[in-house]
Structures are given as structure tokens and as C-alpha cells.
Amino acid sequence: MKISAHAVGTMLGAWQEGPGPAHQRLSDRLRLLVLDGRLCLGAALPSERDLATALGTSRTTVGAAYRTLVEHGYLATRERARATVRLPHDTPSEPRSGGDPSTIDLSFAAPPAPSESLHAAFATALEQLPRHFGRHGYDRYGTAELREAVAGWYQRRGLPTAPDHIMITNGAQHALGLLARTLLSPRDKVLIDHPTYPHAIRAFTDAGARLLPVAVGPSGWDPVHLLAAGRTAQLAYLIPDFHNPTGMCMPASLRRRLRLACPTIIDETMCDLALDGADPEPFALHVPTAVSVGSVSKSIWGGLRIGWIRAVPSVLERVVQARPATDLGTPVVEQLATAVLLNEHRTQRPDMLRQLRAQRGALMQALTEHLPDVHAPLPAGGVTLWARFPDPISSRLAAIAPDCGVTIAAGPRFGVGGAFERHVRLPYTLPSDRLAEAIRRLARAHLAFRRGATGSHTPAPVA
Ligand SMILES: Cc1ncc(COP(=O)(O)O)c(C=O)c1O
Incomplete structure (x- = not known):
């Protein structure tokens, strides 16, 4: 190419x-x-x-x-x-693929599973599974049980939803890929938050789209720029609920009045992770045409690989036509287990939120102690800090950090055009003592960088 x-x-x-x-x-x-x-x-x-x-x-x-x-x-x-x-033959492999297991991984931002409730949900799912044995098992919209459970989850959040407004997918990322392929034509423009979730960038550019980044700055979303960009874009993709990577939450007053001129995908992957204020209102409550993408990856467990699309049936019909090109449905047992968990309201996890709050505090404290020049605003929710270094060193630091026993996601992964070289995304999903140790290691990498070290580690995958 x-x-x-x-x-x-x-x-x-x-x-x-x-x-x-x-x-x-x-x-x-x-x-x-x-x-x-x-x-x-x-x-x-x-x-x-x-x-x-x-x-x-x-x-x-x-x-x-x-x-x-x-x-x-x-x-x-x-x-x-x-x-x-090309790559040099002697590029060191990253720790995950056989390297040092003691390396602390700050590139993934996802909490561990609630082991007891998850285990119990799978036991129930196995009991229910025989109901499905009489059918072929290929269900492109998902099982009735899970579509009903997801509709119920929306109803509890105040958004009337019928099961036929729900399509189950293999995680939110799969939903974004399906929507990109269905709703976009080559060279269409997609309005994105800037920074934003890196794999969404990939889904849209792989569909041939051009990106129209609108800054999510220190004071959040800018309605004037969003409305202007919405007039030239064919599609918008926003993460108003504890935005990845900044953790910001779009204020209710803005949700109520933001009417973009183009179709809008709302990514609700983080919506159950309010750490300080109340849970955000579903965006589609105010913009009924919004296509919502959800997931249990952050509220329950990423290993379930369960997400969904909430949209009017005519949009879902188009998506379902596109789906067989990549997959023919979502595994039934995982769907049944997730339905059990949603029906038991397990996406509300007060214990996990308490733990995330404590870990967020520990991470902030470790930054103050070991990297005092790094500024990280307190996020309203979600699982990450968006930390800012005084100098544009993020990619170079990420290439050195594994030599000091830590992997990080460099800022430019979350943007376009080489932006965010001063930023690093730091998750607080690990126990507090691991986070403190990770920041000590990052501070060592920073010192090595200032002394002239150059790294050659390939970037870690992120989520
Ligand atoms: C904003 C956002 N969207 C989508 C995803 C992908 O979620 P899933 O694991 O359900 O595919 C993530 C995962 O980190 C995310 O943060």
C-alpha cells in the first residue's frame, strides 16, 4: 500500500x-x-x-x-x-506474548469479574441451555432472553425499550464495526470526540470514512463545534457517559439540547460506572433517533464478550443484513448468563464502584508523589485518568516503559494527526499497591527517557 x-x-x-x-x-x-x-x-x-x-x-x-x-x-x-x-528482527516481544509476567499492564482499562455472581449465572445458564437445543442456534439478533433483559435494563434507566429494538453483539466493539459497515460509505465524514476510543477510530477508518474530530477539552464538550461539525458529517460517534479516555460525563443540560444534524451513535459502554454523581440519563431519552451501543464489558466482565445495539427496527434490519459477512451470531450460553446477570441488576456493583474510587485515589496519590509534573483531572466516572505530561513524550515513553516493567497506552492512540503526545491514559482497575508500583516504574522510565534512553517496544493492545 x-x-x-x-x-x-x-x-x-x-x-x-x-x-x-x-x-x-x-x-x-x-x-x-x-x-x-x-x-x-x-x-x-x-x-x-x-x-x-x-x-x-x-x-x-x-x-x-x-x-x-x-x-x-x-x-x-x-x-x-x-x-x-518493516520491523527489525530483534524487536523485543511485548510482555503479554511471552515476556516478563511481572510487567504491570496499564494498557487495558477493564475491571476483574465478580467471580461468585458470574459463576452462579453460568450455572443457571447451563440449566436453561437445553431450551435452545431444538433450534439451530444461529440467531443474528440474539436470544429472546437477552434481548428482553437488555430492554428491561433500559426501562429501569427510564428509557422505554422493546426487545425488538435490541440486537445482541459480541461486545460493543463488534457493534461499532457492524454499524460502521452498515451506515457508512467510503469518504463519508464521521464526527468523533477528540480524544476518543481508539478501536472506534479503527472501525470508522476501516469502513473508508474520514474523521471529523471535535475536541473534548478540559471543560468537556463544546456544543457550538459539535453542532457545526454535525452539519457536515454523515455520522457522529460520541461517548457522553464517562468518556474513554477522559472519564468526563456530558452534563444533562447539554444532552437535553444537543440536536446534531446527522445520525448519532452513542457509546454507553461506561454508563454504569458513575463514581461521584448520579447515573447519567440515557442520551436516547432526549434524542430518540440516536443509535445506542452498550456492553457489559466494564460493568460485569470483558470476557463475556457481550454487547448490543439499541435502535429502531429498520436500522437493526440493515445491520442484520451486513452481519453474516463477519459472524453468524453470539454464543448462546454467554447470552443466557448475561441475561441472568442483567435481570438480577448485577451491572450495579456498589462494591466495585467503592473499590474503583479507592484505586482512583491511590493512582492520583502515586502521581503526586512520583511524577509531580503530571497533571490528571479527577474523572467523574469510568476507569481511567487522562494524564498530561509537560512535554510531548508520550509515544517515546510508551516505547521505553516495558523496560522498566510497565506498559502504557500513549496519548496519540486516542486521537488523529499525531495529537495528544503530552497525554497518557492510566487505568485504575488494578489494586492500589500495584498502581503505586506501576507509577514508580513509570517514573523510572521517565527518568531513563530524560537521560537519553530510546525504546523499541511495540505498543500494547488497548481496551
Ligand atoms: C468506549 C468504549 N467503547 C467500546 C469498547 C469495547 O467494548 P467491548 O469490550 O464490549 O467490545 C470499549 C472498551 O474498552 C470502550 O471503552
Whole structure:
């Protein structure tokens, strides 16, 4: 795949910032784009001349940067052909795939399962399973039991919902992928929160869409920009409930008056995780045409792989037509167990919320002690802090951190165009003592970085 000079320039963002000669900064940034997966393996880079023109720099600078990448094994060259992206053979594997098990993983933001209630729900599900044996088991909308239970969950939240407004999916990510493929045409524009959930970015760009990022800044959502972008977008994707990664919650006053001109997907994956205030009102209460995506991954357990779409039946019919291209339904036992858990109101977990509050406090405290220059606003809910470093070092820190025994999700994963190099997402889903140790290790990585260390770890997967 050929990548245009303009596209590389956008991915590079503010590559001129930082110390050292320009060619080194450029090769460093390109290397991080490769490690990050944003420049995919085998991609053919633009010629030195085209990239130099696009970046407004000299051809010598680009030539030197490319040579460094070739020397370190990140680019392959052939005569009269574009240089292509590769990885050096000796790139250390990330801890999850056979590395040091003592590494603390701060790249996943998901709480552990409630073992007793989950176990009991599966026992009940197994008792109920024989009811389904007489049928083929391929149900593209999901089992009646779970569709009813999800509709009941919405009813309890004050949003009248019938089971035929619900389609069960294999997690919220699957729902986003299905909606992207169903609702978008190539080159459509999708309004996204900026930052936002990285795999949603991927779902929309894989469907050929262009992204229209609207900042979620320190004071939250900006209605003026949202409304303006909504007029040119074909679709909007918002996470108003304990937004990933910032943990912010859109105020009720804004939900009530935000009427975007384009169809809107509302991601409610985090809605049961209010840590301080009341539970947020469902967005669709005010915007009945909104398509809601939900999941039990954060409120119960990610391993269930159960999510859903709430939409009018005509939208679900279109989605169900698209579904067989990737899958033919969701496993029945998991659906039955999830229905049991929803009917017992198990997405409300006061114990877990208490624990998350304590862990959030421990993480804030550890940052104050070990990384005092890092600023992290207190999130209203969800499971992550959006921490800001004084300098744009996030990707480079993420590439070094595993050498100090911790993996982190760098800020640019949550944005487009190389934004958020000052940010790191830090989950508080681990026990407090592990979080304190993780931040001590991150502080060591930060020190190593300031002393000139460069890492080569590929980015950890995030959730
Ligand atoms: C905002 C958001 N949407 C979707 C997902 C994916 O959820 P699931 O595990 O249900 O696929 C996540 C997971 O972290 C998330 O944070």
C-alpha cells in the first residue's frame, strides 16, 4: 500500500518539536509511527523529495531520517522503488506474548469479574441451555432472553425499550464495526470526540470514512463545534457517559439540547460506572433517533464478550443484513448468563464502584508523589485518568516503559494527526499497591527517557 506524503505529514503532527537535529526527530517520529501500527508493515513511504515538500523541510533531512530507519531495520529499500516499512528482527516481544509476567499492564482499562455472581449465572445458564437445543442456534439478533433483559435494563434507566429494538453483539466493539459497515460509505465524514476510543477510530477508518474530530477539552464538550461539525458529517460517534479516555460525563443540560444534524451513535459502554454523581440519563431519552451501543464489558466482565445495539427496527434490519459477512451470531450460553446477570441488576456493583474510587485515589496519590509534573483531572466516572505530561513524550515513553516493567497506552492512540503526545491514559482497575508500583516504574522510565534512553517496544493492545 502506498502512503501519500500528505498522509505521512498528518500522522507526524508536530514532529519539529523537541531537542536534537531535525533528521533525528523525524526518524524518531517515523519509527514510533511504525511501532504504533499507524504506519503499517509493508506500507510504501513517499519519496524523499515528496515528503520533504509536504513537511516543508529539506530533502537532506528526509534522506538522513530514512537512512537511520534503514540502518535500524525499520525500512527496506530497493532500487527505483519506494522504501517500505518493516520491523527489525530483534524487536523485543511485548510482555503479554511471552515476556516478563511481572510487567504491570496499564494498557487495558477493564475491571476483574465478580467471580461468585458470574459463576452462579453460568450455572443457571447451563440449566436453561437445553431450551435452545431444538433450534439451530444461529440467531443474528440474539436470544429472546437477552434481548428482553437488555430492554428491561433500559426501562429501569427510564428509557422505554422493546426487545425488538435490541440486537445482541459480541461486545460493543463488534457493534461499532457492524454499524460502521452498515451506515457508512467510503469518504463519508464521521464526527468523533477528540480524544476518543481508539478501536472506534479503527472501525470508522476501516469502513473508508474520514474523521471529523471535535475536541473534548478540559471543560468537556463544546456544543457550538459539535453542532457545526454535525452539519457536515454523515455520522457522529460520541461517548457522553464517562468518556474513554477522559472519564468526563456530558452534563444533562447539554444532552437535553444537543440536536446534531446527522445520525448519532452513542457509546454507553461506561454508563454504569458513575463514581461521584448520579447515573447519567440515557442520551436516547432526549434524542430518540440516536443509535445506542452498550456492553457489559466494564460493568460485569470483558470476557463475556457481550454487547448490543439499541435502535429502531429498520436500522437493526440493515445491520442484520451486513452481519453474516463477519459472524453468524453470539454464543448462546454467554447470552443466557448475561441475561441472568442483567435481570438480577448485577451491572450495579456498589462494591466495585467503592473499590474503583479507592484505586482512583491511590493512582492520583502515586502521581503526586512520583511524577509531580503530571497533571490528571479527577474523572467523574469510568476507569481511567487522562494524564498530561509537560512535554510531548508520550509515544517515546510508551516505547521505553516495558523496560522498566510497565506498559502504557500513549496519548496519540486516542486521537488523529499525531495529537495528544503530552497525554497518557492510566487505568485504575488494578489494586492500589500495584498502581503505586506501576507509577514508580513509570517514573523510572521517565527518568531513563530524560537521560537519553530510546525504546523499541511495540505498543500494547488497548481496551
Ligand atoms: C468506549 C468504549 N467503547 C467500546 C469498547 C469495547 O467494548 P467491548 O469490550 O464490549 O467490545 C470499549 C472498551 O474498552 C470502550 O471503552
